[in-house]
Amino acid sequence: MSKLTHKLYYAIIVVSFLIPAFFFMYLFMVARVSGAELSTVLAEEPLLVMMMLVTGITVLWGYLLYYVKDEERFKNGRAGHLLFFMIVSQIFMGNIFLVVLAMITRMKLPYAKETTYLKKSDIFISMLLIVLSGFSGYVLLRTAL
Numbered sequence: 001m002s003k004l005t006h007k008l009y010y011a012i013i014v015v016s017f018l019i020p021a022f023f024f025m026y027l028f029m030v031a032r033v034s035g036a037e038l039s040t041v042l043a044e045e046p047l048l049v050m051m052m053l054v055t056g057i058t059v060l061w062g063y064l065l066y067y068v069k070d071e072e073r074f075k076n077g078r079a080g081h082l083l084f085f086m087i088v089s090q091i092f093m094g095n096i097f098l099v100v101l102a103m104i105t106r107m108k109l110p111y112a113k114e115t116t117y118l119k120k121s122d123i124f125i126s127m128l129l130i131v132l133s134g135f136s137g138y139v140l141l142r143t144a145l
Helices: 003-034 038-044 046-066 078-093 096-108 120-144
Strands: none
Touching: 003 038, 003 046, 003 078, 003 096, 038 046, 046 078, 046 120, 078 096, 078 120
């Protein structure tokens, strides 16, 4: 794997862990500025609760990608398949930045000699995250309109 691909792969992981950190800093700032407790702010703004779910899903994708071994980081390996599912999930949630970053990383991943497939647990977790992403994207859309 080239240095650029390696950096892009770890950039996805870092960004997926930083997005929730920035969101919670924003959430605490909103609570502080309004002079209310965090629970009151969350009760008044259902959109923030859904955004919390979205950031949790993003963290889980970063966790899944972090534990892919170096030997499985190929386009036709475990990392390539997980990145494809992550792209679908992030499209549902409207996270364009991570979609573009994951697409570029997936394009830069090299091909392995043999195709490896995802484990059943990886498929189950990926599908669960995609369903949660679809649900949260739908609720975000309905709440925002």
